Amino acid sequence: MSIRRLPEHLVNRIAAGEVVERPASALKEIVENALDAGAQRVAIRLTNGGLDRIEVSDDGCGMDSADMALALERHATSKLPDDAIEQVATLGFRGEALPSIASVARLAIDSRVAGGEGWNRTVDNGQLVAEGPAALPPGTRVTVEQLFARVPARRKFLRSARSEYAACMDVVRRLAMAHPAVAFSLEHDGRRALSVQAGDAREDRVAALTDRALADNHVILSLERDGVRLSGVASLPTYHRGTGDHQFLFVNGRPVRDRLLVGAVRGAYADVLARDRHPVVALFLDVPPLEVDVNVHPAKTEVRFRDPALIRGMIVSGLRRALNEAGxxxxxxxxxxxxxxxRLEPLSPTPIGAMPIFAAAGASSFASAPSFAALSDRRSSFLTPPPQARAEAASAPVxxxxxxxxxxxxxxxxxxxxxxxxxxxxxxxxxxxxxxxxxxxxxxxxxxxxxxxxxxxxxxxxxxxxxxxxxxxxxxxxxxxxxxxxxxxxxxxxxxxxxxxxxxxxxxxxxxxxxxxxxxxxxxxxxxxxxxxxxxxxxxxxxxxxxxxxxxxxxxxxxxxxxxxxxxxxxxxxxxxxxxxxxxxxxxxxxxxxxxxx
Missing domain, CATH: 3.30.1370.100 (MutL, C-terminal domain, regulatory subdomain)
Structure with missing residues (x-):
């Protein structure tokens, strides 16, 4: 078979397959764009787990109409000022997220720069269907509707609305954890599910997004070595979970999943935690851009370190040092x-006739007329205090x-x-x-x-x-x-x-x-x-x-x-x-x- 060029619509669907797997992946790309735009507030609304509608509003720098048109073209980006792709310092830069989403859903972008006019651009499965002025405050609002509605082969592989919502919540939780200076809110089907304020301390933000009890049961990490800085929050060994779902790794502000984290955490907690239990950990690595490759995965969820042994050693030693300092x-x-x-076990009342002070008198009742000696014995028994516990004399001062x-x-x-x-x-x-x-x-x-x-x-x-x-x-x-x-x-x-x-x-x-x-x-x-x-x-x-x-x-x-x-x-x-x-x-x-x- 001879080599042929693929048609544009098929190229777009292939690109979408790399970037957009489910509502959560589309949400991740849009929120990362908001953070790269300098947003201090990100508001998210989902309908039916994101299957029907995803809406993300931010107060970032916004776009004018010309930039908006470029943003919907493939391989167009504002995140690479030059050709040094290895020096990227933003969350995203591949330039395919928005056009890929627009090729498999109805995508509407409303944006306004400070001091400018708002503009709207709507693309339905790759076709421009609307464009014109829009009223909104400075910032950007992105709406995605009916994801994969016209791609039934992909739609049928999506899970239930509950499962898709859980995946979206995980994405937002991780991004909110990585950026405590930004306020996040998430509504699902009209119900507020998550809300964190800007300016939280890192440990408070992690506790708010995992478990409030972590605020009183954690240690703080801080370690720097060879230009790499490690910080974060880790639970005390006695505060643990049955699964490893509450272990988070962030590299240069980017949430990533890496097996390196799992092995390093296991090594650090090896002698203080049962092997079937898992600590709650959120680790933040600041690595020079040349020491880490962030483009090894289309969705940027994985990274490759130039010196993985250094990173693993820092995680293990940083965790161990923090746990040791906890004493x-x-x-x-x-x-x-x-x-x-x-509280639920009240004291059972004892029948008066069964009390030891009466039993010791030698008679079962007062029915018979007692002698004077017997009465004296009975009075003596009644007035004698019950046995008491006594402390022995101490050989040294307490x-x-x-x-x-x-x-x-x-x-x-x-x-x-x-x-x-x-x-x-x-x-x-x-x-x-x-x-x-x-x-x-x-x-x-x-x-x-x-x-x-x-x-x-x-x-x-x-x-x-x-x-x-x-x-x-x-x-x-x-x-x-x-x-x-x-x-x-x-x-x-x-x-x-x-x-x-x-x-x-x-x-x-x-x-x-x-x-x-x-x-x-x-x-x-x-x-x-x-x-x-x-x-x-x-x-x-x-x-x-x-x-x-x-x-x-x-x-x-x-x-x-x-x-x-x-x-x-x-x-x-x-x-x-x-x-x-x-x-x-x-x-x-x-x-x-x-x-x-x-």
Whole structure:
């Protein structure tokens, strides 16, 4: 078959297929144009999920009639002042968005420059159908109606109005997150669905567009390296979601989707969050234009970095530094169901005849005439106060609560939870989860000491044999040297067993069998997917879990206070190695609510 030129209408449809996939992609292009025009306010109205109508109004610089005509021609743009395409600093520049949308829908543009007259231009599926004056304030209004109405092959692949609306909302949320200096509003079928004001702080804008609770449960990132600047907002490890849909990456103000972000965030949270949970993260990268290619995807949703290792390293180190600086912070949002359980269980009244002070008198009722001695005994029993709990004399003065953020230990509940009194409320600590984190951080410090031998080992009096299947032994054998650095000395003992000669000294007398089996399971699940550093962190976390104070162990007051003090100076002690909180606080206001005082 000979080569032929395609007709203009087919070329336009091919271009539209690259740029306009669904209402959300058309909306993205139009809003990006508004932002590039310097808009401080963007108002969006959708009908039927954008399938029937999309309207975007802005207060940007606007266009006159001549510019409007050029804007609807292919490869015409105001965003490249010269031929240096790699130096583009705007959100869009390909010059195909508006003509591509106009080739598959009815597109109307009303625009006015400051001090000029408004003008309208309407194109219906590639054909100019109307042009003339228009009344509107300075800025631009773009209306798209009946997208793909005359392209049934494309229309039938669109999803339901609800799904298309969700995609449009995601686009607007990301663009609003990237531009906190711009006010955004979104109406769907006449209902206001989103509204954020201009001038929000970045962390407030992210919280408003994801979850309000993030405002109290986040850390701030700030890092600069080799001309690249990283900033952003990340949730505490104890504030997480079941999916990774709340992780956002912005490069030079452009929302992008990149697998680099997923891997870097997983690495940064590897030892503070369970692998099936995901943090809320919004990261903003400012990269020199020559260091990033933003034109590798027609819709500009992907980028290519010249030095991806630098970017990944910055994300991991920036997140880890921010989490370390958070210290022992943890999510302090009490479960409403837990509070409801306190309020919905009223105290059952005790029958008077069953009260101990009457039972102790030795008679079941006052029916019989008692003797004087019996009456005296009964009066004595009635006047004697019931048994009271007494505090034992302290061997040392009780510390002042205001001296310590986590307070002073007052006791232990269910041999699992430490109860402490702080200046601003009541602190409850999960002793196993807290000590698990402390042991992990000790092991890390021992591994990171320059030139050190690693974690100290404690030789077993009698080596212990751990039976495993042959595949698990084959998997562990190449890791013997790595494990030795953690104080765990193993040898292959036949085809289906490992011999344990020493264990980490800081773990004490633990369950050697359980430790080795758990390590074998972890290596089977994650070994091939993790880097060496991530694998070592995984080993340390597994060992720490086995070496921590177990629930059910009675602790002395001195041990409890020592645990609290170490938590206050240990990074990331607000969550265990699996992302669960190690402590919660009931403020004085929360306690007053429980008793109806507030």
């Amino acid at each position: 022992f912070r943890s999510v302090q949002q009490a479960d409403p169901a837990a509070f409801a359980a306190w 510390p002042e609560t205001q001296d310590f953020p986590l307070g002073v230990a007052r006791g232990q509940v269910a041999r699992t939870y430490i109860v402490a009194e702080a200046q601003d409320g009541l602190v409850i600590v999960d002793q196993h989860a807290a000590h698990e984190r402390l042991v992990l951080e000790r092991m890390r410090r021992a591994m990171e000491d320059a030139g050190g031998p690693g974690v100290a080992a404690q030789a077993l009096l009698l080596p212990e044999v751990v039976e495993l299947d042959e595949v698990a032994c084959d998997r562990m054998e190449p890791r013997i040297d790595e494990l030795r650095a953690f104080g765990l000395e193993l040898e292959r003992f036949g085809p289906a067993a490992m011999l344990v000669r020493a264990t980490p000294a800081m773990l004490g007398q633990g369950d050697v069998q359980g430790l080795v089996r758990d390590l074998a399971d972890d290596l089977a699940a994650y070994d091939s997917a993790l880097s060496l550093k991530e694998r070592l962190d995984l080993v340390a976390a597994t060992m720490a879990c086995h070496g921590s104070v177990r629930a059910g162990r009675v602790l002395s007051v001195a041990e409890m206070n020592a645990l609290l003090r170490e938590m206050e100076v240990t990074p990331r002690s607000g969550q265990c190695n699996h992302g669960r909180p190690t402590w919660v606080k009931l403020g004085h206001g929360d306690i007053e609510k429980l008793f109806g005082r507030k």
